[in-house]
Amino acid sequence: FRSGGQYQCATTAAVLQLSRCLGLREEEAVQSVKSLKSWKQAIQNNQERVNVVFGTEGGRLRETTVIDREKTLNAINFAIKVAGENNGKLIDKHNLHQAIGLFRRVAMAAGLTGKNSPHSLRYAYAEDAAKFHGNTMSHKETLAMVSMDLGHADGRGRYISQVYYKNEQSE
Template sequence: MGKLGSEMKALAKRCGGSHKTVNDRIHIVQRFDHHLRALNIQIQKVAQIKVRHIESYIHERLAQGIGKRTLQNEMASLRAVLQQVGRKQVAEHERLTNTSLGLSGASRSGTRQAITPDHYCHVLETARAKDPGLAAALELARLMGLRSQEAVQSTQSLKTWKQAIERGDTRLTVVFGTKGGRPRETVILDAGAVRRALENALAIAESCNNRLIDKPDLKSAIDYWHNQVKRIGLTGAYSPHSLRYAWAQDAIHHYLAQGFSRKEALAMVAMDLGHGDGRGRYVAQVYGLQREV
């Protein structure tokens, strides 16, 4: 990595955000740096970046078939880095608007689907035969609406969740693996099913070094999770996130059945998912709930 790449990486970290956001931003600026070096563009500092350099990068990414929504996010990262060193004039240049770059019109609607009951059963049975710990984590993800990292790190909360169920609590607190490290509370939709899943997970963890994914560190556990779930059928439209989509749709119906309005139900689900109550419309779009309710 040259001087430009090193400076951009440092600035990407300085922009702040969750660990994942910062990590994604670093990958974006490194990709941009690689693009310039591949074209033999000799730039040593961010202060030397010109509008045409960013245009060239985005045009190449479009030619590679990268989606508009993804490239909007990449432009947001590049703008943030430029603004860190006072390059507002470049960051906000009229040639670098999403419209000028051909990135407008992208939809936030989800490209994934809620997993179907049949596909879920097939995936779960395949996982149980291959790795009971992986299957237990998948089951918790489906029953609690967990993200992949939350499911992988769920072992640390199994006893706490079981105690909450036994107390008759209606919500469970998710602490480990959450986005931005922000704990969230999620509604219990089926206490009996969650209790059985927790008892099963605890039994597996006790016989497996107190882990569901028996790997020496978090990174290798996450890598194992992503590799294995693809192999058992969680890929494409039915990615691991499809378990969370299915849970979200169950949750919206749960709140509607309790007498909440559609807007209220969406706000409640947004909070359960860790998005905040102001993102009900976002949840409806991204999780495809507008097709279900």
């Protein structure tokens, strides 16, 4: 089944679930297999954030908040299972470029385009993160935290507000 639809659906589902739970970019999600065990351990140790190391913009380490521990742990366990069946990779291709290409093709074939594209999962994560942080922080602090959760600088709150929250006014 390696080249069949069932294989492609499972690998794509694993990448999509991780992206949704942790606000990962496409490349971060595809390469996340290298961090799954440390993320699982961090969540089991009740840490509020996990390190995103691989596939980040500029190769800069970032942390992201774990919003729903149970859902994230389930996504990580599923990804570990998928990787175990695919030579230790979420998407078993010769290189990262090919893996991302396959992920994109499968996502598009499944109708995940436009407002329902894989990138839209970062928007959904940003909304959840804003609610989560907003319980204990001011509006500006919340925007700064969401910005950092997504791998942007803390000073990008206005950008987050405009792009992720459809031109909501910053304080």
